[in-house]
Amino acid sequence: MGELRLMKGNEALAEAAIRAGVDGYFGYPITPQSEVVEYLTAEKPHERTGMVVLQAESEVASINMLYGGGATGKKVMTSSSSPGISLMQEGLSYIAGAEIPCVVVNVVRGGPGLGDIQPAQSDYFQAVKGGGHGDYRLIVLAPSSVQEMSDFVPLAFDLAFKYRNPAMIMSDGLIGQMMEKVELFDPMPRMTDDEIKEKYPWATNGKPVGGERRIITSLDLDPHRLEDHNHHLQEKYREVEENEVRYELFDCDDAEYIIVAYGSSARVCQKSIQLAREEGIKVGLLRPITLWPYPKKQIREFVDKGVKGFLSVEMSAGQMIEDIKLAVEGQARVEYFGRYGGVIPSPEEVVEAFKNKFQED
Amino acid sequence: MAEITVQEIIKPENLVYKKTPLMTDKVLSYCPGCGHGTAHRLIMEVIEEMGKENDTIGVAPVGCSVLAYEFMNVDMQEAAHGRAPALATAIKRLWPDKVVFTYQGDGDLAAIGTSETIHACNRGEQIVIVFINNGIYGMTGGQMAPTTLVGMKTSTSPYGRDVHLMGNPLKITELIAQLPGTYFVTRQAVHTPAAVRKAKRALRKAFENQVNNIPGLSFVEIVSNCNSGWKMTPVDANNWMEENMFPFYQLGDIKVDGKLVEK
Ligand SMILES: Cc1ncc(C[n+]2csc(CCOP(=O)(O)OP(=O)(O)O)c2C)c(N)n1
Ligand code: SF4
Ligand SMILES: [Mg+2]
Numbered sequence: 001m002g003e004l005r006l007m008k009g010n011e012a013l014a015e016a017a018i019r020a021g022v023d024g025y026f027g028y029p030i031t032p033q034s035e036v037v038e039y040l041t042a043e044k045p046h047e048r049t050g051m052v053v054l055q056a057e058s059e060v061a062s063i064n065m066l067y068g069g070g071a072t073g074k075k076v077m078t079s080s081s082s083p084g085i086s087l088m089q090e091g092l093s094y095i096a097g098a099e100i101p102c103v104v105v106n107v108v109r110g111g112p113g114l115g116d117i118q119p120a121q122s123d124y125f126q127a128v129k130g131g132g133h134g135d136y137r138l139i140v141l142a143p144s145s146v147q148e149m150s151d152f153v154p155l156a157f158d159l160a161f162k163y164r165n166p167a168m169i170m171s172d173g174l175i176g177q178m179m180e181k182v183e184l185f186d187p188m189p190r191m192t193d194d195e196i197k198e199k200y201p202w203a204t205n206g207k208p209v210g211g212e213r214r215i216i217t218s219l220d221l222d223p224h225r226l227e228d229h230n231h232h233l234q235e236k237y238r239e240v241e242e243n244e245v246r247y248e249l250f251d252c253d254d255a256e257y258i259i260v261a262y263g264s265s266a267r268v269c270q271k272s273i274q275l276a277r278e279e280g281i282k283v284g285l286l287r288p289i290t291l292w293p294y295p296k297k298q299i300r301e302f303v304d305k306g307v308k309g310f311l312s313v314e315m316s317a318g319q320m321i322e323d324i325k326l327a328v329e330g331q332a333r334v335e336y337f338g339r340y341g342g343v344i345p346s347p348e349e350v351v352e353a354f355k356n357k358f359q360e361d
Numbered sequence: 362m363a364e365i366t367v368q369e370i371i372k373p374e375n376l377v378y379k380k381t382p383l384m385t386d387k388v389l390s391y392c393p394g395c396g397h398g399t400a401h402r403l404i405m406e407v408i409e410e411m412g413k414e415n416d417t418i419g420v421a422p423v424g425c426s427v428l429a430y431e432f433m434n435v436d437m438q439e440a441a442h443g444r445a446p447a448l449a450t451a452i453k454r455l456w457p458d459k460v461v462f463t464y465q466g467d468g469d470l471a472a473i474g475t476s477e478t479i480h481a482c483n484r485g486e487q488i489v490i491v492f493i494n495n496g497i498y499g500m501t502g503g504q505m506a507p508t509t510l511v512g513m514k515t516s517t518s519p520y521g522r523d524v525h526l527m528g529n530p531l532k533i534t535e536l537i538a539q540l541p542g543t544y545f546v547t548r549q550a551v552h553t554p555a556a557v558r559k560a561k562r563a564l565r566k567a568f569e570n571q572v573n574n575i576p577g578l579s580f581v582e583i584v585s586n587c588n589s590g591w592k593m594t595p596v597d598a599n600n601w602m603e604e605n606m607f608p609f610y611q612l613g614d615i616k617v618d619g620k621l622v623e624k
Contacts, residue, residue, distance in 0.1 A: 024455050053456045055478040057441025059448040064440065064477070068420065074455045094441050204436035206416045206459055215430045217439035345392050359524070 002183045009149040009176045010035035018045045021190040023074035024052040026065035031117040032173035033107035036079040057186040059084035062089030069099040071216040073196040073203030079105035093132030097218030101160035105169045107176035110342030118342025119173035126291040138168040140291040142262040146180035148157035174264040246289035255284030261313040271347035299327035309333035383434045394595025396585030399551040403561045416423045416521025417460040424466035426498040435496045446481035462489040467508040471533040485577045486540030489567045495587035501591035507531040509549040534582045537614040544577025546616035552599045
């Protein structure tokens, strides 16, 4: 059993970064995730593992530090909250285009604009539909506990390097700020420079003696070659969709209705399905863990098994519901309930909303 | 005197100069007469002479030189417009033993990338920044840059730069020299053989500072021409540069060994 600690989600994530053998963290303070860079500077990871930690001058700089550092084959990471993630979109597009692995954490807050500093999920479209320009995808993981804030750090890096693609951990102000018991995984050593050179021959860390130089770029002025590159990216995304869908089911075996919710909303809905079942309503919960790739097939399987309706519960104004509808393809009812602007729904209001939407069935 | 034939010229004993293998054989995409190509060659010669071919990572952001990776035969990264110093910061911090440089235009360094540039300089990142100041946005077709001279015509200052409407030309190199994080700041040119020799010495010094682990950033500005953007022949562009650019952007060292040079 790993070391047990009582920690905030943001701190667990920061500790996990050190333990996962991350080489560099670059970030700019913003509530509700400043604990990440604060924890990292206080912990002196350069002494613990040799990890570089730098407070950047802006989120534009942090994401481009990830681009440069990631392009050398090192494990690099940043964290921010919604407005800062908006600033990173150009960089993310370059990183996706140049196929650089890295991990970006968004501890989402209420928007639009400066919004507030309360938990929200309103950056869903930005995360899963590609917030920057061009046809690209991020691999998006949505933790719903402090434990997952820790566990998803090495997972996100594994996926990022496996597919040479940026991965995002999309959390929110609730998961980031709340304290829970967390079992920390044992520290993994950082890779040596020689190991990196051996394992990632594409990385620009000094031309091999007697070998060819490496080029990291997202540019190709020839439209046909650029189309080929896009074909390659789309092929890779299909592979990710095939292999990396992750989700969790609660009480779905006999369910006539299914609530779909992720992150903090899923925590709330775990209680909601319990309350509904006490009233004899057969409802289950599907919690997407990967928001992209989305568990489309699994939702469709429930439709084929005769599930009558789905309720998308979100801390946003009806974003994820679009992906449920795409999965269901009009073969079952899909309804939405959400609170937003930083308001967290209560388990009771979810049950109430469920009954209002589906009571005439 | 008998005429020399090409065959005689290319005899090994007659050759006094050879292209560095750190420039690829790819034909330069720059306009004939443009200073970018010369600046590329000087950097690559310095890297070669220092024996750092296998330990160098260059970063060239958007601008005419975005394709520098086609020509420079070392590991290269292409950056978004303005962001090269952020990439270089991370590369150097993660690989402190490597030689890291950026190659940025004036629009890139002094407009969209001012923040990344100033902060990398102020933190004293141990990198070399090469700054090609041609007073214009070459790549996008000759629009006004922060460095465009007062009265100078560009496609977005078609009647000449008017300070009241468009603000003043920015001497960002003087500004950067004020920052405690810079160790060596100089302004050079590459339009004559004498200027090329001086510019190469300056580049050599900048890269040596980095290799010798001297704390602080080395910054080499090269005032260059953009004959296409200025709408002049290469010869006229060089003359115009001497007459107009050099009086405002005076050549020479601005900061040496961490100390401002008294003028
Ligand atoms: C975010 C962004 N904005 C604008 C551009 C368009 N753009 C490309 S290069 C350039 C100006 C380059 O000028 P400079 O840095 O002086 O380099 P030069 O071409 O003169 O060498 C601009 C505006 C871009 N590529 N990206
Ligand atoms: S447009 Fe100007 S800067 Fe660009 S290659 Fe031509 S002359 Fe050089
Ligand atoms: Mg220019």
